[in-house]
Amino acid sequence: xxxxxxxxxxxxxxxxxxxxxxxxxxxxxxxxxxxxxxxxxxxxxxxxxxxxxxxxxxxxxxxxxxxxxxxxxxxxxxxxxxxxxxxxxxxxxxxxxxxxxxxxxxxxxxxxxxxxxxxxxxxxxxxxxxxxxxxxxxxxxxxxxxxxxxxxxxxxxxxxxxxxxxxxxxxxxxxxxxxxxxxxxxxxxxxxxxxxxxxxxxxxxxxxxxxxxxxxxxxxxxxxxxxxxxxxxxxxxxxxxxxxxx
Numbered sequence: 001x002x003x004x005x006x007x008x009x010x011x012x013x014x015x016x017x018x019x020x021x022x023x024x025x026x027x028x029x030x031x032x033x034x035x036x037x038x039x040x041x042x043x044x045x046x047x048x049x050x051x052x053x054x055x056x057x058x059x060x061x062x063x064x065x066x067x068x069x070x071x072x073x074x075x076x077x078x079x080x081x082x083x084x085x086x087x088x089x090x091x092x093x094x095x096x097x098x099x100x101x102x103x104x105x106x107x108x109x110x111x112x113x114x115x116x117x118x119x120x121x122x123x124x125x126x127x128x129x130x131x132x133x134x135x136x137x138x139x140x141x142x143x144x145x146x147x148x149x150x151x152x153x154x155x156x157x158x159x160x161x162x163x164x165x166x167x168x169x170x171x172x173x174x175x176x177x178x179x180x181x182x183x184x185x186x187x188x189x190x191x192x193x194x195x196x197x198x199x200x201x202x203x204x205x206x207x208x209x210x211x212x213x214x215x216x217x218x219x220x221x222x223x224x225x226x227x228x229x230x231x232x233x234x235x236x237x238x239x240x241x242x243x244x245x246x
Contacts, residue, residue, distance in 0.1 A: 139220055
């Protein structure tokens, strides 16, 4: 016998069928959202997050800017007169010394001059000194002794310099390596060049005779500053020379 279905019965069956399918539809949506990074749409929240992560990775691996590199060192020339203690005025500056200079060397811009006393000049012959204000033990200075017409053997000269320089004595005593060589400038003037590599410090020394005097130019730095500023320190070491006759 045929069964007739009323419109209400059909609607009820349709509604029941939709209700039975609803959980599957929700489960399918939850399953898709559980993998937001698999193939995110560009405009979706997942797509924006993925783009942000990729951009951060690029920035993190980008090379440092050239603007972060320290600027090259600049210098000015110091003119030294090697005046005796009796004629030494004890004043800083070198604006009036150019015409009477006996030696010159470069000084890094920003370094400070230490005024040398008459007593110090008379006892160990220190004539001039400049230092890095960020690290006072990073410095260059010059000593001179009158009455020398020519250089003695290299080892004798270095030992004699250490007699009146306690810092040099300590550096030599703790040195890992000491090297020495002879050089001549374009005028034929002879220079002794020493390099002392100590446990905690480094020293470059240049010694020559001229004007009946012995001049010794020192560049000293603690090991960390030497490693950082080696190019600058070698430059000022090589800039030393005497002026006039020899």
